[in-house]
Amino acid sequence: MRIHHLNCGTMHAFGFPLDDGTGGALRRGHGVIHCLLVDTGDGIALVDTGWGMRDCTAPSPGVRQFADIVGCSRDPEETAIRQVERLGYEPADVRHIFLTHLHLDHAGGLPDLPQATVHVSANEVQASMHPRSLVEWRAYRPEHRAHGPRWQITMPQGGRWFGLPCAPPIRIGETEFVMVPFVGHTRGHCAVAVRMGERWLLHCGDAYGYCRQADPVQPYSHPCGKLMEALVTWGFRMPRRHWLTLRGLLRAHGDQIQAFCAHDAHEFELSSG
Numbered sequence: 001m002r003i004h005h006l007n008c009g010t011m012h013a014f015g016f017p018l019d020d021g022t023g024g025a026l027r028r029g030h031g032v033i034h035c036l037l038v039d040t041g042d043g044i045a046l047v048d049t050g051w052g053m054r055d056c057t058a059p060s061p062g063v064r065q066f067a068d069i070v071g072c073s074r075d076p077e078e079t080a081i082r083q084v085e086r087l088g089y090e091p092a093d094v095r096h097i098f099l100t101h102l103h104l105d106h107a108g109g110l111p112d113l114p115q116a117t118v119h120v121s122a123n124e125v126q127a128s129m130h131p132r133s134l135v136e137w138r139a140y141r142p143e144h145r146a147h148g149p150r151w152q153i154t155m156p157q158g159g160r161w162f163g164l165p166c167a168p169p170i171r172i173g174e175t176e177f178v179m180v181p182f183v184g185h186t187r188g189h190c191a192v193a194v195r196m197g198e199r200w201l202l203h204c205g206d207a208y209g210y211c212r213q214a215d216p217v218q219p220y221s222h223p224c225g226k227l228m229e230a231l232v233t234w235g236f237r238m239p240r241r242h243w244l245t246l247r248g249l250l251r252a253h254g255d256q257i258q259a260f261c262a263h264d265a266h267e268f269e270l271s272s273g
Contacts, residue, residue, distance in 0.1 A: 008050020100205025124188025
């Protein structure tokens, strides 16, 4: 089994931390769209996809507007399909995609990999197809599912993962994947745990957005202040109760679990390094 950390969309949004850990409300910082490529020994599995080729070359107005707001150049070379090819694989080798949620910056690559089975929570599919608010309507893009994805709907309940409720583990080749619900940012938001022998990677999606929010040792302090954080996450809630859960999880099991979120560039550099 081999795991690659992919940045599928560099961002320079106002309020993001800078590379030195500082930041400001009127300065553009540095963020990523952190995805995983897992060579399971029985095909490739992705955790989230970031932007797709159409998002980069012929974006819909909704995608273009969001990308402009977060300062993303929509570079085709950062798409998952291009990075799969650069690593020596064929797009058809991608057999499974696990999604933390279906927001446009996490699921844009689905049309590029139509043969893959897409694992996602039932509540998330329901939210994307039947949005209840303007925020949901803008964040879920119909063009990302117009090809008819091969959904594998999960019910994230019935199991336990380090004491947290989860869906039953999904074994693929040499590893297994576990969907762990962290609802709030979206109706069906999940973290995705990937087993690596005796250790686990935990892709937390947008359960938090800045590394120190889940840090089990250092107290939380956002470099741009809580007011700016509230503004940049308005409508896309990152419930603080999940930060407490993750801190407790990492305090108790930090020797077995490496956690990271979708957009923190510092965590991406540590992981990919």
